[in-house]
Amino acid sequence: MEKKTIALGEVNHIVVTINNIHDEKVSAAPENELLPFHFEEIKDSIAQTQDVYYRRIEFTVFDEGKFTIPELEFKVGGKVLKTIPYEIDVINTAQKTDPINDIMNNKEVKLEVTDYWQLYKFYILAAIALICLVIAVILFVKYGRRKKSSPVVTTNQTLKELDSLKKKKYVESGNYRSFYVELIDISRKFIATQYRLPADVLLTDDLVDLMKKNNTISQENERVVENVFVRGDLVKFAKTFPDQQTMEKDLADITAFVKRSSKDLEFENLRKDA
Template structure:
């Protein structure tokens, strides 16, 4: 009977004395970065659990929480928050909800005025004096190695470009390279057996094309675009090609034109001689260039 009476009195007290929430803001005007304190207290819990936002997440975004401590026993709950604001202006701590059992309690809102107390001309002192550090060679390398490697790579790239412009093109367009390449083309033409098969038209078409390309590369004459008569006139006027070589080119090019238009039908001996004469002309071309260089020097 006494036990029932105790339980009944407890329930009556719980209803008569409900939970009491109180909140307190230490300062409503603070300077930029100044620490302020906000406290929430709930009494008469009677063993009920309090549920609220997690630690360091109770206040809004602009409030930088530096400390958030929670103390609770069977009859009371207390939460103390230390914070600072690093932006000038007016900011509001809104109503904050605390759930006690099935009941939701709310704090009153607070408005805080954050001001900048610094004045023009104020001396700004470092919080901590600068510390001198003695750097070794490896420390400097770690600091500047990427700049050094980038500079080396840039210099190497410039050297490669200069070398290519200065020597690369000259090597590719040198008389020896042009001569060797043309001799290989003439040898390939011979292996096609046009002469043995009597295919004189294909033979002269390829022979003239090889010769025109060689004259263009070796003598820097527009042989690849000029008609035969115009090319012969340019060769005679230019005087770069020797008379002997001019005669070979003139005879074979004119015969090639006659063959292409079916005005003449050369025999095997003539085709073999023309191939041999063009091959000899290609080999003699270096002497033409040597003579031309001597003439320029004079």
């Protein structure tokens, strides 16, 4: 071994010589594969005569620390020979105060618009995408939800539900209990959505009292809701048995109330603006 202490990247070499081989074949690891990991083999030269086997390996190490070259095996005929192990110290000889010399002088390059685009295009595109996302979220929050729960949509949906109730023929068959249960459910859901009142959880008396205090629903519509809801409660507990004419009138009154609801909302908006 030439050196047992080398600098990072410094070239070192190890020489293996076997004498008196008497023309026997020498077997060992292939070229450039004799040394272990961490040892970067640069050149591996093998020469053999009738009596001498000679192998010279030039290597370097690019990691700092202590590294070991273990015993290297060479088979001569039927006999195995081993080298002694070596420990090598690899040190970093660079100092913080060492001057750093450029390979060539710095050169000023004038950048064009296209050059700036290539340098910053990903940042620009990311910023544009973020701005678009923020705008999309704002528009969705401001208009998307409002459109789905707009008064017109709610009115039309409720009118379809009332029409479906009519087609079930509860009135004609005298099934007044099922008729009023569904009519009240449809009405409560409509009031909760259209007027933002908790009609789906309040009892009839509490709901009527809240409508009168809130002043969002017109008096005409309040009377319709109160009359139909009170009658529905009486039917539910078998305290009254409405006839076909009464049932048809209640359905018509609720339908008219749903259609008139937009006027209530228009008035409420004017009152808020004032």
